[in-house]
Amino acid sequence: MILAQLFLTFFKIGIFTFGGGYAMLALIQQEITSRGWMTAQEFVDVVGIAEMTPGPIAVNAATFVGYRLVGMQGALVATSAVVLPSLISVLAVSKFWDKYRNSRGVQWGFAGIRPVVVGLVGAAAIMVTTATLHGLAHGGLRLTTIIIASGVFYGVAFRKWSPIKALIICALLGLIIFK
Amino acid sequence: MAKERNYLMKLFISFFKIGLFTFGGGFAMIPLIEKEIVDDNGWATKQEILDIFALAQSVPGAIGVNTAVFIGYKLKGIVGALVALLGVISPSIIIMVVIAHFFIQFRANIYLDRAFNGLKAGVIGLICAATWQIAKTAVIDRFGLIVALSAFVLSAFGIIPVVWVIVLGAFSGYLYYRTSKGRSAR
Incomplete structure (x- = not known):
């Protein structure tokens, strides 16, 4: 029975996860704590872990709670x-997309959407930066974070560094520097 | 047949890597997706990736998962979609099961904490690089610059939901290019 409940709850969470980010965290918390599956404090821990581990937060939370x-x-x-709604909606849209993507109207629409994506990613950069700096204990750590971030930006954007290698180096730097 | 299996295997491995190194949400994986999908394998052009990314944000589901399903489907139909999906979520499942199992010990580990602090700094750099990389492809005229800045403000200050920012962008793009096409805008 609890498996059916788990399925329905996370299916619902998957449906209402639009655009990613922090908007759906409130929904996940409500669904999980109201069923007594987790306390509010445990949920905060899960969010922290989900943010620090790879993968979408919704997927991480689902795996964690289910386990x-x-x-x-x-x-x-x-x-x-939690991933089933993605599969269904994307497949539905893909069919439509192949058929209409070359029509002029759709082309014009996408010419407007592409710069929007730039703005959205820029906004995410600001949000992640403030949240990260806010969570650090003192100015020295914040300065170190900014220096590392600038180095990664320069290397990946202008020097074709591999993002994966850059992240591994960052983790090692963190081990050495962040005391 | 063997070639087919090889192709699917490559698809799985690419998205497994993307899933494994996507920290801090879907946006941080743009540079990695560009490298895996465009530079290394030539499965899509930069512009196609951007369109897929915009679509991935406009339908239900996590961005990373949606992007994987889109690209998988485009390359190899339903089978490709499932393979890419499995690839992108497998790292999450494996890592979260391990963490759920050792939950208490993980929380207190000071070395993990330090490594994560370094990772978080790298994620900031990656998202900034993503902004720069896609701006080069996506902002091609003054209209694009205005739209990008407006979307930034609307989203950074949480003025309207992201879905509506995208809808507005599509609408203004349609109107602008429709009325300016005779005047050579592009």
Whole structure:
């Protein structure tokens, strides 16, 4: 029974996850704590972990909650449920897309959407920067963070560094520098 | 047949890598997606990736998951979509199961904490690089610059939901290029 509940809950979360980011965290919290699956404090921990580990937050939260409640089976059920809406909606849109993407109207629309994406990513950069700096204990750590971030920006944007290698180096730098 | 399996395997591995190194949300993976999909494998052009990214944000689901399904479907139909999806979420599942299992010990580990602080700094750099990289492809005229700045303000201050910012962009693009096409705007 709890597997069915897990499935329905995370399917719902998947449906209402638009545009990613922090908007759906409130929804996830409400769904999970109101069912007594987790306390509010535990949820904050999960969000912290989900942000620091790779992968979409919704997927991370689903795997975590499912595993803590039921074990491996729960993790798989909750995770499948949270990605199912993606699969359905994207496949539906893809069909439509192949048919219409070369029409002039759609081309014009996308010519307007492309710069919007630039603005959205820029806004995300600002949000992630403020949240990260806010979470650090003192000015020295913040300065170090800004220096590392600038180095990665320069290397990836202008020197064709591999993003993966850059992140691995950042983790190592963190081990050495962030005391 | 073997070639087909090879292709799907490459698709899986590419998205496994993307999933494994996507820290801090879907935007941070733009540079990595460009490298894996455009530079290394030639599966799509830079512009196609941008369009896919815009679409991925406009439909339900996490951005990273949607992008994977889109690209997988474009390359190899339903099978490709499923393979890319599995690839992008597998790292999350493996890592989160391990963390859920050792939850208490993980929280207290000071070395992990330090490494994560370094990672977070790198994520900032990656998202800034993403902004720069896609701006080069996407902002091609003064109209684009105005739209990009407006979208930035509307989204950074949370003035209207992201879905509406995208809809507005599409609408103004349609109106602008429709009325200016005779005057050579592009």
